[in-house]
Amino acid sequence: MKYKVCSMCSSENYKILRTKDYNRGNSNKIYEYSQCYNCSLISIIDTNIGLDHYYKSSLSPFDLTDKKFNKILKKNIYFLKYFNKFLNNGNILEIGPGFGYFSLLLKQNNFNIDIIEQDHDLCQFYKTKLNFKNIKEDDIFNAKLTNDKYDAVVAWQVIEHLKYPDEWILKIRDSIKTKGYFFLSTPNASSFQFKIMKSLWPHIDTPRHQFIYTPDLIKNIMEKNNFTLVNINWGIDTILWNRFGWISFVKNTLNIKNKIFNKILGNLLFLLFFPLESIPGYGSSFIQVYKKNI
Protein backbone atom coordinates (compact mmCIF):
# COMPACT_ATOMS: atom_id res chain seq x y z
CA MET A 1 0.00 0.00 0.00
CA LYS A 2 1.33 3.43 -0.93
CA TYR A 3 1.20 5.94 1.89
CA LYS A 4 2.83 9.01 0.42
CA VAL A 5 5.99 10.21 -1.26
CA CYS A 6 9.11 11.34 0.61
CA SER A 7 8.52 14.91 1.79
CA MET A 8 12.14 15.79 1.08
CA CYS A 9 12.92 14.27 -2.32
CA SER A 10 9.48 13.06 -3.53
CA SER A 11 10.80 9.56 -4.03
CA GLU A 12 8.22 6.79 -3.85
CA ASN A 13 10.79 4.24 -2.79
CA TYR A 14 10.69 3.78 0.91
CA LYS A 15 10.46 1.18 3.59
CA ILE A 16 7.99 1.21 6.47
CA LEU A 17 9.25 1.01 10.04
CA ARG A 18 6.85 0.14 12.82
CA THR A 19 7.78 1.23 16.29
CA LYS A 20 6.34 2.42 19.59
CA ASP A 21 7.18 4.65 22.53
CA TYR A 22 9.87 2.36 23.99
CA ASN A 23 11.77 5.24 25.58
CA ARG A 24 9.07 6.65 27.83
CA GLY A 25 6.30 4.05 27.52
CA ASN A 26 3.54 6.63 27.46
CA SER A 27 1.43 4.32 25.28
CA ASN A 28 1.57 0.95 23.52
CA LYS A 29 0.35 2.28 20.19
CA ILE A 30 2.35 1.35 17.08
CA TYR A 31 3.49 4.27 14.92
CA GLU A 32 4.74 4.05 11.37
CA TYR A 33 7.69 5.87 9.83
CA SER A 34 8.85 5.86 6.23
CA GLN A 35 12.55 5.43 5.53
CA CYS A 36 13.41 6.87 2.13
CA TYR A 37 15.74 4.70 0.02
CA ASN A 38 16.75 7.72 -2.02
CA CYS A 39 17.63 10.46 0.52
CA SER A 40 17.55 8.42 3.79
CA LEU A 41 15.02 10.72 5.51
CA ILE A 42 13.02 8.96 8.22
CA SER A 43 9.61 10.57 8.68
CA ILE A 44 6.58 9.78 10.78
CA ILE A 45 3.50 8.85 8.76
CA ASP A 46 0.80 9.18 11.38
CA THR A 47 -0.68 12.63 11.94
CA ASN A 48 -2.94 14.00 14.68
CA ILE A 49 -1.08 12.13 17.35
CA GLY A 50 -1.92 14.38 20.32
CA LEU A 51 1.74 14.82 21.10
CA ASP A 52 1.29 16.68 24.41
CA HIS A 53 0.54 13.39 26.10
CA TYR A 54 3.91 12.01 24.98
CA TYR A 55 5.98 14.84 26.42
CA LYS A 56 5.10 13.92 29.97
CA SER A 57 8.47 13.41 31.56
CA SER A 58 9.07 11.10 34.47
CA LEU A 59 12.02 13.10 35.79
CA SER A 60 11.54 16.57 37.23
CA PRO A 61 14.62 18.83 37.44
CA PHE A 62 13.57 19.58 41.02
CA ASP A 63 14.22 15.91 41.89
CA LEU A 64 17.89 16.28 41.02
CA THR A 65 20.26 16.91 43.92
CA ASP A 66 22.58 19.93 43.65
CA LYS A 67 25.53 17.55 43.68
CA LYS A 68 24.22 15.56 40.71
CA PHE A 69 23.25 18.75 38.87
CA ASN A 70 26.74 20.22 39.30
CA LYS A 71 28.35 16.97 38.19
CA ILE A 72 26.39 17.03 34.92
CA LEU A 73 27.00 20.77 34.59
CA LYS A 74 30.75 20.10 34.60
CA LYS A 75 30.33 17.48 31.88
CA ASN A 76 28.71 20.18 29.74
CA ILE A 77 31.82 22.36 29.76
CA TYR A 78 32.89 20.74 26.48
CA PHE A 79 29.83 22.41 24.87
CA LEU A 80 31.00 25.79 26.18
CA LYS A 81 34.55 25.26 24.89
CA TYR A 82 33.21 24.34 21.49
CA PHE A 83 30.88 27.36 21.49
CA ASN A 84 33.76 29.68 22.46
CA LYS A 85 35.52 28.81 19.21
CA PHE A 86 32.82 30.90 17.54
CA LEU A 87 31.67 33.42 20.15
CA ASN A 88 32.89 34.82 23.46
CA ASN A 89 29.99 37.13 24.32
CA GLY A 90 26.66 38.37 23.02
CA ASN A 91 22.94 37.73 23.02
CA ILE A 92 22.06 34.07 22.84
CA LEU A 93 18.72 32.33 22.50
CA GLU A 94 18.52 28.71 23.60
CA ILE A 95 15.45 26.81 22.47
CA GLY A 96 14.46 23.81 24.57
CA PRO A 97 17.39 23.84 27.03
CA GLY A 98 16.41 20.68 28.92
CA PHE A 99 17.67 21.02 32.49
CA GLY A 100 19.48 24.23 31.49
CA TYR A 101 23.12 23.15 31.80
CA PHE A 102 24.36 24.81 28.63
CA SER A 103 22.44 28.07 29.15
CA LEU A 104 23.72 28.26 32.71
CA LEU A 105 27.34 27.86 31.56
CA LEU A 106 26.81 30.62 29.00
CA LYS A 107 25.23 32.87 31.63
CA GLN A 108 28.20 32.27 33.95
CA ASN A 109 30.51 33.29 31.10
CA ASN A 110 29.18 36.74 30.21
CA PHE A 111 26.52 35.86 27.66
CA ASN A 112 22.98 37.30 27.80
CA ILE A 113 20.55 34.41 27.63
CA ASP A 114 16.97 34.18 26.43
CA ILE A 115 15.15 30.88 26.76
CA ILE A 116 12.14 29.37 25.03
CA GLU A 117 10.66 26.25 26.62
CA GLN A 118 7.13 24.88 26.62
CA ASP A 119 7.32 22.77 29.77
CA HIS A 120 6.00 24.65 32.81
CA ASP A 121 8.03 22.69 35.36
CA LEU A 122 11.28 23.35 33.48
CA CYS A 123 10.50 27.08 33.19
CA GLN A 124 9.92 27.25 36.94
CA PHE A 125 13.24 25.52 37.45
CA TYR A 126 15.13 28.03 35.24
CA LYS A 127 13.46 30.90 37.08
CA THR A 128 13.71 29.80 40.69
CA LYS A 129 16.79 27.56 40.80
CA LEU A 130 18.98 28.89 37.98
CA ASN A 131 17.95 32.58 38.23
CA PHE A 132 17.21 33.16 34.57
CA LYS A 133 15.16 36.26 33.81
CA ASN A 134 14.23 36.09 30.13
CA ILE A 135 12.19 32.93 29.83
CA LYS A 136 9.38 32.49 27.38
CA GLU A 137 7.09 29.64 28.35
CA ASP A 138 5.80 28.92 24.90
CA ASP A 139 5.56 26.38 22.12
CA ILE A 140 8.96 25.96 20.42
CA PHE A 141 7.40 26.37 17.00
CA ASN A 142 4.98 29.26 17.65
CA ALA A 143 6.93 31.48 20.07
CA LYS A 144 7.38 35.06 18.85
CA LEU A 145 10.96 36.18 18.29
CA THR A 146 12.54 39.64 18.05
CA ASN A 147 14.22 40.43 14.72
CA ASP A 148 18.01 40.88 14.47
CA LYS A 149 18.53 40.33 18.19
CA TYR A 150 20.79 37.32 18.57
CA ASP A 151 24.45 36.64 17.96
CA ALA A 152 23.54 32.99 18.09
CA VAL A 153 20.53 30.73 18.42
CA VAL A 154 21.12 27.30 19.93
CA ALA A 155 18.77 24.33 19.53
CA TRP A 156 20.26 21.03 20.72
CA GLN A 157 18.06 18.06 19.78
CA VAL A 158 15.11 20.18 18.68
CA ILE A 159 14.70 20.18 14.89
CA GLU A 160 13.74 16.48 14.78
CA HIS A 161 10.66 17.32 16.87
CA LEU A 162 9.24 19.80 14.36
CA LYS A 163 6.60 19.08 11.75
CA TYR A 164 7.49 22.17 9.71
CA PRO A 165 11.24 22.72 9.97
CA ASP A 166 11.44 25.17 7.05
CA GLU A 167 9.02 27.69 8.56
CA TRP A 168 10.77 27.40 11.89
CA ILE A 169 14.22 28.03 10.38
CA LEU A 170 12.93 31.11 8.55
CA LYS A 171 11.70 32.53 11.84
CA ILE A 172 14.97 31.77 13.57
CA ARG A 173 16.91 33.33 10.73
CA ASP A 174 15.04 36.62 11.16
CA SER A 175 15.93 36.70 14.85
CA ILE A 176 19.68 36.25 14.18
CA LYS A 177 21.93 39.18 13.36
CA THR A 178 23.73 39.16 10.00
CA LYS A 179 26.73 36.84 10.25
CA GLY A 180 25.28 35.41 13.46
CA TYR A 181 25.29 31.70 14.20
CA PHE A 182 22.81 28.88 14.45
CA PHE A 183 23.92 25.82 16.45
CA LEU A 184 22.02 22.58 16.23
CA SER A 185 22.39 18.93 17.03
CA THR A 186 20.11 16.14 15.86
CA PRO A 187 20.06 12.32 15.47
CA ASN A 188 21.72 10.87 12.37
CA ALA A 189 19.60 8.78 9.98
CA SER A 190 22.75 7.31 8.43
CA SER A 191 24.18 6.19 11.76
CA PHE A 192 25.58 2.75 12.42
CA GLN A 193 23.11 2.25 15.29
CA PHE A 194 20.11 2.84 13.08
CA LYS A 195 21.47 0.38 10.49
CA ILE A 196 21.54 -2.43 13.03
CA MET A 197 18.79 -1.50 15.51
CA LYS A 198 16.28 -0.30 12.88
CA SER A 199 12.84 0.30 14.41
CA LEU A 200 14.31 -0.37 17.88
CA TRP A 201 16.79 2.50 17.60
CA PRO A 202 16.11 4.70 20.67
CA HIS A 203 16.79 7.90 18.72
CA ILE A 204 13.63 7.38 16.65
CA ASP A 205 11.93 8.25 19.96
CA THR A 206 8.48 7.77 18.54
CA PRO A 207 6.15 9.63 18.36
CA ARG A 208 8.07 12.71 19.56
CA HIS A 209 10.50 12.75 16.63
CA GLN A 210 8.81 13.78 13.40
CA PHE A 211 11.88 13.47 11.17
CA ILE A 212 15.33 11.97 11.46
CA TYR A 213 17.77 13.63 9.07
CA THR A 214 21.22 12.97 7.68
CA PRO A 215 23.89 15.72 7.89
CA ASP A 216 23.40 16.36 4.15
CA LEU A 217 19.63 16.75 4.48
CA ILE A 218 20.01 19.37 7.23
CA LYS A 219 22.65 21.14 5.15
CA ASN A 220 20.26 21.27 2.17
CA ILE A 221 17.46 22.73 4.30
CA MET A 222 19.76 25.31 5.89
CA GLU A 223 21.41 26.37 2.63
CA LYS A 224 18.00 26.78 1.04
CA ASN A 225 17.21 29.13 3.93
CA ASN A 226 20.27 31.32 3.46
CA PHE A 227 22.73 29.79 5.92
CA THR A 228 26.25 28.48 5.30
CA LEU A 229 27.61 25.43 7.10
CA VAL A 230 30.77 26.41 8.99
CA ASN A 231 31.39 23.38 11.20
CA ILE A 232 30.28 19.80 11.79
CA ASN A 233 31.26 17.95 14.93
CA TRP A 234 31.33 14.22 15.75
CA GLY A 235 33.04 14.63 19.14
CA ILE A 236 32.04 14.14 22.76
CA ASP A 237 28.37 14.94 22.22
CA THR A 238 28.13 12.23 19.55
CA ILE A 239 29.93 9.76 21.82
CA LEU A 240 27.52 10.46 24.71
CA TRP A 241 24.53 9.97 22.41
CA ASN A 242 26.05 6.70 21.13
CA ARG A 243 26.30 5.51 24.72
CA PHE A 244 22.74 6.63 25.47
CA GLY A 245 21.62 4.68 22.38
CA TRP A 246 23.19 1.40 23.52
CA ILE A 247 21.99 1.63 27.13
CA SER A 248 18.44 2.56 26.06
CA PHE A 249 18.46 -0.18 23.43
CA VAL A 250 19.33 -2.80 26.05
CA LYS A 251 16.71 -1.42 28.44
CA ASN A 252 13.98 -1.23 25.78
CA THR A 253 14.55 -4.59 24.10
CA LEU A 254 15.42 -6.90 26.97
CA ASN A 255 12.83 -5.31 29.23
CA ILE A 256 14.88 -6.13 32.31
CA LYS A 257 14.13 -3.82 35.20
CA ASN A 258 17.64 -4.01 36.64
CA LYS A 259 19.18 -0.60 35.90
CA ILE A 260 22.73 -1.66 36.73
CA PHE A 261 22.55 -4.68 34.42
CA ASN A 262 21.25 -2.49 31.57
CA LYS A 263 24.03 0.00 32.13
CA ILE A 264 26.77 -2.64 32.20
CA LEU A 265 25.57 -4.46 29.07
CA GLY A 266 24.86 -1.14 27.29
CA ASN A 267 28.34 0.12 28.11
CA LEU A 268 29.92 -3.14 26.90
CA LEU A 269 28.17 -2.82 23.53
CA PHE A 270 29.10 0.86 23.41
CA LEU A 271 32.79 0.00 23.96
CA LEU A 272 32.67 -2.87 21.48
CA PHE A 273 31.41 -0.62 18.68
CA PHE A 274 33.30 2.47 19.80
CA PRO A 275 35.94 2.38 17.00
CA LEU A 276 33.27 2.00 14.32
CA GLU A 277 30.95 4.65 15.73
CA SER A 278 33.85 7.08 16.05
CA ILE A 279 34.16 7.29 12.27
CA PRO A 280 32.70 10.69 11.23
CA GLY A 281 29.26 10.11 9.73
CA TYR A 282 28.59 6.88 11.67
CA GLY A 283 27.65 8.35 15.06
CA SER A 284 24.10 8.56 16.42
CA SER A 285 23.94 12.34 16.48
CA PHE A 286 25.91 15.27 15.12
CA ILE A 287 26.41 18.98 15.77
CA GLN A 288 26.34 21.48 12.93
CA VAL A 289 27.11 25.19 13.10
CA TYR A 290 25.71 27.58 10.51
CA LYS A 291 26.36 31.21 9.74
CA LYS A 292 23.60 33.49 8.54
CA ASN A 293 24.40 34.88 5.08
CA ILE A 294 24.23 38.60 4.40
Ligand SMILES: [Zn+2]
Ligand atom coordinates in the same frame (compact mmCIF):
# COMPACT_ATOMS: atom_id res chain seq x y z
ZN1 LIG B 1 13.63 11.04 0.21
